[in-house]
Amino acid sequence: MKRAAATFGSAIILMTVAGCSASADKSGGPASADAGKFLSQPLVSEIYTADPSAHVWEDGRIYVYPSHDIDAGVPEDDLGSHFAMRDYRVLSMDNVGGKVTLHDVALDIKDVPWAGRQMWAPDAAYKNGTYYLYFPVKDKQDVFRMGVATSTSPTGPFKARPEPMKNSFSIDPAVFKDSDGEHYMYFGGIWGGQLQKWATGSYDAKGSNTDLGKPDEAALAPKVARLNGDMVEFAEAPRDVVILDEKGQPLKAGDNARRFFEGSWVFKRGDTYYFTYSTGDTHFLVYATGKSPYGPFTYRGKILEPVQGWTTHHSIVEQGGKWYLFYHDTQLSGKTHLRNVKVTELAFNADGSIVTIKPIKD
Numbered sequence: 001m002k003r004a005a006a007t008f009g010s011a012i013i014l015m016t017v018a019g020c021s022a023s024a025d026k027s028g029g030p031a032s033a034d035a036g037k038f039l040s041q042p043l044v045s046e047i048y049t050a051d052p053s054a055h056v057w058e059d060g061r062i063y064v065y066p067s068h069d070i071d072a073g074v075p076e077d078d079l080g081s082h083f084a085m086r087d088y089r090v091l092s093m094d095n096v097g098g099k100v101t102l103h104d105v106a107l108d109i110k111d112v113p114w115a116g117r118q119m120w121a122p123d124a125a126y127k128n129g130t131y132y133l134y135f136p137v138k139d140k141q142d143v144f145r146m147g148v149a150t151s152t153s154p155t156g157p158f159k160a161r162p163e164p165m166k167n168s169f170s171i172d173p174a175v176f177k178d179s180d181g182e183h184y185m186y187f188g189g190i191w192g193g194q195l196q197k198w199a200t201g202s203y204d205a206k207g208s209n210t211d212l213g214k215p216d217e218a219a220l221a222p223k224v225a226r227l228n229g230d231m232v233e234f235a236e237a238p239r240d241v242v243i244l245d246e247k248g249q250p251l252k253a254g255d256n257a258r259r260f261f262e263g264s265w266v267f268k269r270g271d272t273y274y275f276t277y278s279t280g281d282t283h284f285l286v287y288a289t290g291k292s293p294y295g296p297f298t299y300r301g302k303i304l305e306p307v308q309g310w311t312t313h314h315s316i317v318e319q320g321g322k323w324y325l326f327y328h329d330t331q332l333s334g335k336t337h338l339r340n341v342k343v344t345e346l347a348f349n350a351d352g353s354i355v356t357i358k359p360i361k362d
């Protein structure tokens, strides 16, 4: 199934209806004519944004670290070559519903000496007066690595370290700060995210281009590693994040509606760790819960039904006692690689389960 043109449920119908032309960057461009069909509206329309990683830092504001989508003219393929982003820009707001500020360029690919192409979904962390921007980008050998850049401001500009993180690979870093102050990076993504090429423990350029192609075997696991005190390297070798089914068995690779694809995000509520992720080719955001940042996690259900567009990638953050889901769709462009970030409130049931959200109205 093509990553670029794949369809799911109602998504393709709405993509066709909403489809409109788009340029690389927009100046207050028109919202989709059927904007009322969407649960939420884009946070900004001046540029295209995706993969929103939201945090509330010490000043109490919400900062969102998204991908900055552009139309680079690269043909669509299963490896996501058309996601050819070249810089990052940060969004901030006092609270959800308030004015959203689009900040200047936080990091440009030209200022990352080892980078080749494709700045994908970033995340950020804060410790002792320094903000850390973590970003996946292909190196000059076309292998995804994780970069780190630092700043004294949450919105940058960030200065990239001269080398990628040692032993880093694949995509979609998500950094979680536990209540004891330790930080953990979750990461990984199959297909264009290259996780399947690391199945043997080292990079196999001839490895499968999508997944392992073994549907009855355990699905490829996302990874987790605790960060060093200096926040710029792993303190340990990355470990598998095991996601179990209701019988305590690892989810299988052929269980496409539940197995991990990309887009890890972890948060803690009470004593429970929520490992949340995208199922990729089935287009759900789902979650699993556990009692340790390392897992194992048991699959619990869906967070978000499919959005308009192929990809879905998110973050979950608490502010003022309310929980919010940041996510993206393609409302503004109708094009899979030109996305826009959104936010909606997230609700929990008394047993800690998440109330599934429909991003498109019935």
Ligand code: FUB
Binding pocket: 050, 051, 067, 080, 083, 120, 121, 171, 172, 189, 262, 263, 311, 312, 313
């Ligand atoms: O934005 C590029 C890639 O698309 C991200 O890394 C994935 O999570 C998907 O959203």
